Amino acid sequence: MEEYARNDTGYLLDEWINEKSSMYVPESDGFWRTNVFLSLCLLAIGFVIFIAVLAWFIVKVIAAKSTSKTIDAHSTYLLTTVIVQAESFIFVSAFR
Numbered sequence: 001m002e003e004y005a006r007n008d009t010g011y012l013l014d015e016w017i018n019e020k021s022s023m024y025v026p027e028s029d030g031f032w033r034t035n036v037f038l039s040l041c042l043l044a045i046g047f048v049i050f051i052a053v054l055a056w057f058i059v060k061v062i063a064a065k066s067t068s069k070t071i072d073a074h075s076t077y078l079l080t081t082v083i084v085q086a087e088s089f090i091f092v093s094a095f096r
Contacts (some may be wrong), residue, residue, distance in 0.1 A: 002017055008024075008026060057082060058082075061079050062075075062079075
């Protein structure tokens, strides 16, 4: 561990290197940082697209609800079902 820390940081960590609780994770030329950043970007883009589609659907259902009596009877149930499904999908995928 000492050797990796000195190769990557020089003598910056010498003060803390002998502590029992110290742990050093090598940089690996930024490989992990790059992969985590790209994964977070893809996740954020997917989340924005998901929210946009959900908002579009809700707007369309509300617009259809105000123009038709048949849709009016079923749209509240449909809208509630979609919101519950979307929230459960977000919570299930967040805790995997």
